[in-house]
Each structure stands twice: as structure tokens, then as C-alpha cells.
Amino acid sequence: MLVADEPRLLEWLNRRCEETILPTLEAQFGLEASELWLYDTFILKFSGTPGERGLGIHVDDDGLGISFNILLSDPSTFEGGGTRFPPNAHTEDEVVYAPQRGQMLSHYGGLRHASVPCTGGLRYIMVGFLRSRRLVQLGYLPE
Numbered sequence: 001m002l003v004a005d006e007p008r009l010l011e012w013l014n015r016r017c018e019e020t021i022l023p024t025l026e027a028q029f030g031l032e033a034s035e036l037w038l039y040d041t042f043i044l045k046f047s048g049t050p051g052e053r054g055l056g057i058h059v060d061d062d063g064l065g066i067s068f069n070i071l072l073s074d075p076s077t078f079e080g081g082g083t084r085f086p087p088n089a090h091t092e093d094e095v096v097y098a099p100q101r102g103q104m105l106s107h108y109g110g111l112r113h114a115s116v117p118c119t120g121g122l123r124y125i126m127v128g129f130l131r132s133r134r135l136v137q138l139g140y141l142p143e
């Protein structure tokens, strides 16, 4: 579901953006919050049912920006789950993140990644994509 369709969720997201999400992304990417534009935010539900376990390897938003991924569920309520970054030009190691409830993973959207499949219970995440023209100058994006 789209966060913008639910006023209470949108209010929560706007507050979190101001208090934590934007300051964190500013520090991580060396950008000013005013240079970032929240393009899309949605909630995803994964379960152990085949076809609902997670996303295969992909890039977000055509690699145009920055992605954040907040775990909404308590990790004790689902099995499996997490976000996986296969080896890329910068590292030979696969990296897997399995955050606690409320923790945020943020990354350049053009980095290839996938869900670690959920194998039981329900895993809810909030995923948002931000864009910024400055990412090009910083060398994250192709010209």
C-alpha cells in the first residue's frame, strides 16, 4: 500500500523524516535534506506463502536515488527475512542485514539487492525512495 493514501501513516512518515530519516541520510550521503525529494513510500507485506516471500535481485527506482527500508514487524513474529546485497564492483562479499523492529537500512538505490525470503509469519517493511540531483555530482549516478 502507498503511505500517501493513509493520512495517519503520512503524518507519521513526515515526522520520522524530519526527526531521523533525513538527518541520517544527510550524514550517510553528504547531502542536505533540502537536496532530497521523497518520491515514493509504501508498505510491503511478506509471508512464507510461495510468491509472497520477498523480492528477487533488483535496483530501486531505476537507480535514480536513495532507498530506505524500515522493519515494522517484531523479528520474533516471522522467520527468515532481511535484505541481501550480492557481491558488486565494490565488494566480493555478500552482505545481509536483518534489522530490529524500527531500525532503518538506507542505501544507494542503484546497488543490486534482494529480500532474504520470509519463510513464516508476517514481515512488514516500509520502503521509501528519495531522489536528488546532487547524487550525480557526488558520483553515485551515471550522467
Ligand SMILES: O=C(O)CCC(=O)C(=O)O
Residues within 6 Å of the ligand: 044, 054, 055, 060, 069, 082, 083, 113, 114, 115, 116, 125, 127
Ligand atoms: O525485503 C527487503 O528487505 C527488500 C525490499 C526492497 O528491496 C524493496 O522494496 O525495494
Ligand SMILES: [Fe+2]
Residues within 6 Å of the ligand: 058, 059, 060, 067, 113
Ligand atoms: Fe529494493
